Amino acid sequence: MKYFLLLLTTLFLFTGCDEDAKTVIKDSPSFNELKEKKNEDIYNLVTTQGKKISLEYSKDILTSKDLNGKIILINFFATWCPPCKEELPVFAKLTEKYPNDFEVVSILFKDEISKSDLEVFMKKYKMNFPVTVGGDNERLAKDINNIQKIPESYLFTKDGVLIDKFIGPVNEQALENLIIKLKDQK
Incomplete structure (x- = not known):
């Protein structure tokens, strides 16, 4: 049995x-x-240098194999936008000051500038961080907060958690204070 x-x-x-x-x-x-939903959360961005940056964004969490271990500021800007021009040197300064802890990814938004003019613009504003010009720029702008006005920036912890958003030009001291606070958190 x-x-x-x-x-x-x-x-x-x-x-x-x-x-x-x-x-x-x-x-x-x-x-x-x-x-399908998983694929909708992945954004493939292309920098001015032709480098691909893949981001996964869902429910205020950002992950990226390309940007691991740093505080990330996702910045939506245009070359014709005066407040955008005002904040770009702040980003350059802070990425130089905190190279191991802080990264900016600027996403060109609703701007039809030529590649050569953009390169001149980037040199003028000392943009020492990735600028994306193609791929899923518009889709990310829509999905992150249905962005209509710029500049708009989103700050993520080293773990990818959205910690703050800035509508309008970023205040240098406020951003630096957040970087200092977040950089030593595990």
Whole structure:
């Protein structure tokens, strides 16, 4: 009797785990929706240097293999925007002052500037940080906060948690105080 139950149990286990069961799970709408949703949270950005930066953003959490371990400021700007021009030297100064702890990614938003003019602009404003010009710039702007006006900046901890947002030009002292506070947190 024991052998019969053991054989029956073994037979039941093997017939319950066939390829058809995997197919049903894989093809179920919920599996496909989750897979699609995961892809919607990934933003592939392209810098002026042609480097790709991949960000994953969902529910105020930012992750990136390209920017690990630093406080990240995502800045939406345009070259024609006076307040944007005002804050760019602040970002350059702070990225130089805290190179191991702080990174800015500036996202060109609603700006049709030529590549050569953008390079001149970047030199003029000492932009020593990545500037993205292609990829998912517009989609990220929409998804992060339906951005309509610039400049707008979002500060994330080293763990990728949104800690602050700035609408309008960033105040240098306020930003630096946040960097100092966050840089030694584990």
